[in-house]
Amino acid sequence: xxxxxxxxxxxxxxxxxxxxxxxxxxxxxxxxxxxxxxxxxxxxxxxxxxxxxxxxxxxxxxxxxxxxxxxxxxxxxxxxxxxxxxxxxxxxxxxxxxxxxxxxxxxxxxxxxxxxxxxxxxxxxxxxxxxxxxxxxxxxxxxxxxxxxxxxxxxxxxxxxxxxxxxxxxxxxxxxxxxxxxxxxxxxxxxxxxxxxxxxxxxxxxxxxxxxxxxxxxxxxxxxxxxxxxxxxxxxxxxxxxxxxxxxxxx
Amino acid sequence: xxxxxxxxxxxxxxxxxxxxxxxxxxxxxxxxxxxxxxxxxxxxxxxxxxxxxxxxxxxxxxxxxxxxxxxxxxxxxxxxxxxxxxxxxxxxxxxxxxxxxxxxxxxxxxxxxxxxxxxxxxxxxxxxxxxxxxxxxxxxxxxxxxxxxxxxxxxxxxxxxxxxxxxxxxxxxxxxxxxxxxxxxxxxxxxxxxxxxxxxxxxxxxxxxxxxxxxxxxxxxxxxxxxxxxxxxxxxxxxxxxxxxxxxxxx
DNA sequence: GGTCCGGTGGCTGTATACAGATCCGTTCGA
DNA sequence: TCGAACGGATCTGTATACAGCCACCGGACC
Numbered sequence: 001x002x003x004x005x006x007x008x009x010x011x012x013x014x015x016x017x018x019x020x021x022x023x024x025x026x027x028x029x030x031x032x033x034x035x036x037x038x039x040x041x042x043x044x045x046x047x048x049x050x051x052x053x054x055x056x057x058x059x060x061x062x063x064x065x066x067x068x069x070x071x072x073x074x075x076x077x078x079x080x081x082x083x084x085x086x087x088x089x090x091x092x093x094x095x096x097x098x099x100x101x102x103x104x105x106x107x108x109x110x111x112x113x114x115x116x117x118x119x120x121x122x123x124x125x126x127x128x129x130x131x132x133x134x135x136x137x138x139x140x141x142x143x144x145x146x147x148x149x150x151x152x153x154x155x156x157x158x159x160x161x162x163x164x165x166x167x168x169x170x171x172x173x174x175x176x177x178x179x180x181x182x183x184x185x186x187x188x189x190x191x192x193x194x195x196x197x198x199x200x201x202x203x204x205x206x207x208x209x210x211x212x213x214x215x216x217x218x219x220x221x222x223x224x225x226x227x228x229x230x231x232x233x234x235x236x237x238x239x240x241x242x243x244x245x246x247x248x249x250x251x
Numbered sequence: 252x253x254x255x256x257x258x259x260x261x262x263x264x265x266x267x268x269x270x271x272x273x274x275x276x277x278x279x280x281x282x283x284x285x286x287x288x289x290x291x292x293x294x295x296x297x298x299x300x301x302x303x304x305x306x307x308x309x310x311x312x313x314x315x316x317x318x319x320x321x322x323x324x325x326x327x328x329x330x331x332x333x334x335x336x337x338x339x340x341x342x343x344x345x346x347x348x349x350x351x352x353x354x355x356x357x358x359x360x361x362x363x364x365x366x367x368x369x370x371x372x373x374x375x376x377x378x379x380x381x382x383x384x385x386x387x388x389x390x391x392x393x394x395x396x397x398x399x400x401x402x403x404x405x406x407x408x409x410x411x412x413x414x415x416x417x418x419x420x421x422x423x424x425x426x427x428x429x430x431x432x433x434x435x436x437x438x439x440x441x442x443x444x445x446x447x448x449x450x451x452x453x454x455x456x457x458x459x460x461x462x463x464x465x466x467x468x469x470x471x472x473x474x475x476x477x478x479x480x481x482x483x484x485x486x487x488x489x490x491x492x493x494x495x496x497x498x499x500x501x502x
Numbered sequence: 503g504g505t506c507c508g509g510t511g512g513c514t515g516t517a518t519a520c521a522g523a524t525c526c527g528t529t530c531g532a
Numbered sequence: 533t534c535g536a537a538c539g540g541a542t543c544t545g546t547a548t549a550c551a552g553c554c555a556c557c558g559g560a561c562c
Contacts, residue, residue: 059517096420103354169347310547333513
């Protein structure tokens with residue numbers, strides 16, 4: 001397996017499902033979501049349907065729908081004065097979502113490691129092979145990718161576990177959780193150390209899960225998610241402080 | 252506290268937030284949701300924007316929005332042939348959602364019983380008083396209410412715990428969980444026995460939580476939710492079998 | 503008889519006009 | 533000078549027309 005193909009897979013989920021061929025509502029939604037995640041919109045800025053329609057060369061109808069979707073995903077909040085504005089990240093809200101993530105990740109890794117179905121076990125094994133390849137390829141990749149993009153590889157790992165759990169509801173809720181904390185988790189992988197540690201942790205979890213060692217797998221997963229939460233909280237704390245100083249957002 | 256006022260509180264949440272004054276989209280959404288929960292729509296029936304607009308004396312625009320909301324709440328699914336149709340309940344999907352509910356209820360009761368904040372502790376105490384009153388009033392209420400309506404009282408108990416946990420994300424996800432299993436949970440409270448047992452279990456949980464006995468509270472909550480799952484699954488199993496015999500839905 | 507192809511109806515996606523609510527500035531009066 | 537009412541700008545909610553897609557159906561050809 002070449003480093004290039006691993007790199008391709010790693011970057012595949014970067015912008016989410018890249019549906020250039022989708023409806024106008026999809027286009028607007030994806031574009032705004034990307035802007036929000038990249039921090040291109042300041043938190044005071046109001047997003048007004050008419051203006052967005054003009055910007056995306058479409059009418060208000062698709063824009064309306066896109067804004068509603070962004071709202072239910074927690075990316076924007078309604079402004080009493082009309083329109084919506086980017087939902088400023090708060091440390092307290094992040095802690096709440098992470099607490100939910102802990103218990104959901106524990107649930108899916110338990111189910112996956114218990115491995116009732118043959119198909120689930122095989123899915124775990126495939127995931128393990130992928131991450132073995134990624135570890136192999138990392139020395140070459142580290143100069144070729146923007147490290148924050150690694151968050152998408154990380155998400156695909158956790159999504160893989162959730163799939164292997166066979167619990168579709170848990171998968172759906174974990175996706176929602178990821179959607180809500182992605183804007184912050186981008187700040188997780190900013191050093192090579194963090195990425196290399198993450199790769200090792202993922203492989204340890206997969207080893208335990210594939211071996212059916214439920215207790216080991218859940219313990220490792222708890223440590224893994226805990227570490228991510230700590231790193232993100234530390235980084236985000238200083239980030240929010242900086243934005244606050246700059247008068248860009250409210251805490 | 253009179254039985255009447257308890258009854259009033261108990262039935263308050265019956266139809267969800269009853270916003271007769273809301274937008275047309277809200278009206279359509281609430282009406283369709285009520286129909287779906289009451290089982291007034293057969294699972295084969297396609298809901299088409301134009302027809303619904305005529306039925307509710309409005310245009311397609313609010314109907315569109317209502318259908319999208321019902322879709323994200325899992326009440327309807329898109330039909331490849333156009334429109335949406337009621338999402339037929341499946342036992343396997345119910346088990347998945349209940350597995351998520353287990354871990355979320357465990358999380359919130361843990362947080363609530365740990366009771367970091369004074370306000371949370373007071374909220375728990377108020378909830379306990381409400382259920383003491385409900386137990387008191389039950390002998391009179393049992394002839395005055397449709398027992399399935401008790402599901403709304405039950406939900407308000409669990410929502411109260413989630414509020415007292417102080418974790419807004421968990422509260423949001425539990426609301427979503429409730430939204431998805433309500434159509435089935437209606438079949439939980441069809442006997443006086445079940446209702447009386449539920450009241451006692453709620454009070455035991457609240458006693459433990461108010462006393463800060465975390466382990467006891469979580470154990471009681473687990474037993475409580477487990478019992479609900481069993482009862483619902485048994486009832487729903489026969490219900491789905493009957494619908495299937497009648498050719499109304501697909502499994 | 504089966505399969506492929508083109509027509510056709512139905513439904514969604516989108517554009518656009520209009521109505522109603524709300525907020526802000528201004529002006530008039532005390 | 534302060535307050536209240538008026539007016540206008542702005543934005544969302546809703547109605548409606550139009551365009552395009554897609555499944556379904558019927559017929560022709562293999």
